[in-house]
Amino acid sequence: MAVVIDAPAIRTVGLGRRYRGRWALEDCTLDIPAGRVVGLVGPNGAGKSTLLNLVMGLLAPSAGTVEVLGDRPGTGPRELARVGFVAQDAPVYAHLTVADHLRFGARLNPGWDDAYARRRVEELGLDPARKAGRLSGGQRAQLALTLAVAKRGDLLVLDEPAASLDPLARRELLESLAEAVADRAMSVVLSSHLVSDLEHACDHLVVLNAGRVRLTGDIGVLLAEHRAVTGNREADLEELVLTHLGRTTKETAK
Numbered sequence: 001m002a003v004v005i006d007a008p009a010i011r012t013v014g015l016g017r018r019y020r021g022r023w024a025l026e027d028c029t030l031d032i033p034a035g036r037v038v039g040l041v042g043p044n045g046a047g048k049s050t051l052l053n054l055v056m057g058l059l060a061p062s063a064g065t066v067e068v069l070g071d072r073p074g075t076g077p078r079e080l081a082r083v084g085f086v087a088q089d090a091p092v093y094a095h096l097t098v099a100d101h102l103r104f105g106a107r108l109n110p111g112w113d114d115a116y117a118r119r120r121v122e123e124l125g126l127d128p129a130r131k132a133g134r135l136s137g138g139q140r141a142q143l144a145l146t147l148a149v150a151k152r153g154d155l156l157v158l159d160e161p162a163a164s165l166d167p168l169a170r171r172e173l174l175e176s177l178a179e180a181v182a183d184r185a186m187s188v189v190l191s192s193h194l195v196s197d198l199e200h201a202c203d204h205l206v207v208l209n210a211g212r213v214r215l216t217g218d219i220g221v222l223l224a225e226h227r228a229v230t231g232n233r234e235a236d237l238e239e240l241v242l243t244h245l246g247r248t249t250k251e252t253a254k
């Protein structure tokens, strides 16, 4: 009988990246299963964007290896079509209209879900004729996210997607990501400073600090272990993360 083993969404072995002799990410070994919503959390400068850019093939490793959906990242059009990415500054083409972005998305992506993209633009109240450069920061982030989701890839990589969104839009985004994963067996990796963002949307966790992985695993399992070890049956995700960041008070992870 044939045994089908799905490739992990992301696998890194001893992955590292140096900038001018200084390690931004060091000895990072991760095995992230497919079909999860993964929260990547850590303070400023922890190495989150560096890791996500390595995953996207936008940076070359200084050490180790990274595999995305079983392939080396950024190797060709087939692999690129499977991965949607929204960088931290949610880049869009300032001189193109919202409708132009949708047209380009349709032309460039074989799995493009035009009905979804149009529905989202309408729900968000974005004027299709408006130039992207004239949208607010939050609206640009929403447009970039819409394009990334409409691509209908197997993996969505989002660098601080909620940072410029208002609280309602933030909650809606996190709920819609959880639904997209449930509907389509897609994997999502999203970085955030806010543990509260991850608590409701994510089922897998990676904690980074000072360029090192401090904790990784399924949130349910990690929380159960933490509660058993500390004897605190009320311990929540924030306490778990802060413990592994070496902090004792309930400050934010930022």
Ligand SMILES: Nc1ncnc2c1ncn2[C@@H]1O[C@H](COP(=O)(O)OP(=O)(O)OP(=O)(O)O)[C@@H](O)[C@H]1O
Pocket: 019, 020, 023, 024, 042, 043, 044, 045, 046, 047, 048, 049, 050, 051
């Ligand atoms: N192009 C670069 N040149 C030199 N150093 C860099 C460069 N990009 C990042 N770094 C350094 O690498 C480290 C990790 O940065 P990175 O942007 O990956 O962190 P981050 O966790 O995404 O931070 P933030 O939450 O502030 O966005 C930091 O010390 C940063 O100063």
